[in-house]
Amino acid sequence: MTGLPEGIAEILEQRPIRLGTRASPLAMAQARMTAAALRERWGLAEEQVELSPVVASGDRITDRPLADVGGKALWTRELDWSLGGGAIDLSVHSMKDVETVRPETFLIAAMLPRADVRDVLLGATSIEALPEGARFGTSSPRRAAQIRSMRPDITTVLFRGNVATRIGKLQAGEADATLLAAAGLDRLGETLDGMVSARLDSDTWLPAPSQGAVGIEVRSDDAPMRALVGGIDHAETSICVFAERALLLALGGNCHSAVAALARMDGDTVHLRAILYSEDGADEVGGETRFTGTDADAPARLAAELLARAPATITKLFDPG
Numbered sequence: 390m391t392g393l394p395e396g397i398a399e400i401l402e403q404r405p406i407r408l409g410t411r412a413s414p415l416a417m418a419q420a421r422m423t424a425a426a427l428r429e430r431w432g433l434a435e436e437q438v439e440l441s442p443v444v445a446s447g448d449r450i451t452d453r454p455l456a457d458v459g460g461k462a463l464w465t466r467e468l469d470w471s472l473g474g475g476a477i478d479l480s481v482h483s484m485k486d487v488e489t490v491r492p493e494t495f496l497i498a499a500m501l502p503r504a505d506v507r508d509v510l511l512g513a514t515s516i517e518a519l520p521e522g523a524r525f526g527t528s529s530p531r532r533a534a535q536i537r538s539m540r541p542d543i544t545t546v547l548f549r550g551n552v553a554t555r556i557g558k559l560q561a562g563e564a565d566a567t568l569l570a571a572a573g574l575d576r577l578g579e580t581l582d583g584m585v586s587a588r589l590d591s592d593t594w595l596p597a598p599s600q601g602a603v604g605i606e607v608r609s610d611d612a613p614m615r616a617l618v619g620g621i622d623h624a625e626t627s628i629c630v631f632a633e634r635a636l637l638l639a640l641g642g643n644c645h646s647a648v649a650a651l652a653r654m655d656g657d658t659v660h661l662r663a664i665l666y667s668e669d670g671a672d673e674v675g676g677e678t679r680f681t682g683t684d685a686d687a688p689a690r691l692a693a694e695l696l697a698r699a700p701a702t703i704t705k706l707f708d709p710g
């Protein structure tokens with residue numbers, strides 16, 4: 390095994406690379422993809438990269454909106470303990486679930502190529518096609534506000550739990566429609582056989598910041614793992630997702646704020662678009678910016694510009710600090 394980053398061969402003489410992940414089916418699928426990418430990139434054997442699943446608080450508490458019980462930290466807390474304590478070498482995350490402020494001792498050192506960023510509507514072929522007064526299942530402030538901005542007649546019902554649970558709730562008639570990330574469905578190989586569905590165009594229906602991206606986190610001082618993971622980084626995905634996260638950080642968004650944002654590369658230019666909504670979707674403020682890698686403050690400037698134009702129904706949901 391030549392070409393391995395410095396220090397990795399010595400580790401592999403003792404033990405496998407330990408890749409921490411949440412235990413949900415989607416998280417496990419993403420961790421397996423990450424392990425496969427590492428083996429492929431560095432010519433490692435199956436047993437040299439090992440998955441270490443942990444049950445996250447966010448997966449245990451499924452009867453309340455996350456915003457009410459501790460927010461995104463509930464997805465990362467247990468993994469952070471393992472990574473910080475050295476029980477694992479890497480944490481694999483759905484970037485959408487990772488807080489914008491991470492412990493300084495950690496570093497998101499790589500991202501896998503981004504999957505389909507779109508939301509998938511289940512239960513109808515379009516938002517317009519939903520019947521008057523339809524019940525829409527979600528726990529996402531963004532999705533609720535987006536739906537209600539187009540269709541104020543629609544009511545929302547709380548939908549939590551993993552992808553399979555939410556599909557089951559829809560099939561059981563707890564709601565008429567729901568939205569799920571295409572990335573999750575695709576990575577799970579979910580075929581949705583027989584269900585009416587539609588992938589919503591990301592030009593007109595912006596997804597959540599970081600949707601469809603998988604990130605790999607290391608301890609900042611772990612140079613061998615930084616180099617190992619850096620070898621599988623998909624630069625375009627990292628640039629776009631870091632831009633979306635910079636916007637979110639500057640906005641001071643929390644679990645109650647409805648933010649849709651998507652960055653795309655256009656040659657060397659990053660094109661970042663965003664929309665903020667009031668809780669009921671009645672008010673919205675959108676904008677966009679184009680910038681190159683040398684202009685790291687562009688997402689923060691867009692955030693400030695959006696908040697400056699936003700009515701109080703929106704600004705009260707943010708704390709730009």
Ligand SMILES: NCc1[nH]cc(CCC(=O)O)c1CC(=O)O
Nearest residue numbers: 483485569570572573600601602
């Ligand atoms: N908040 C749950 C969550 N976190 C990441 C995904 C899907 C995968 C992704 O967006 O990368 C999902 C499910 C969903 O929104 O349907």
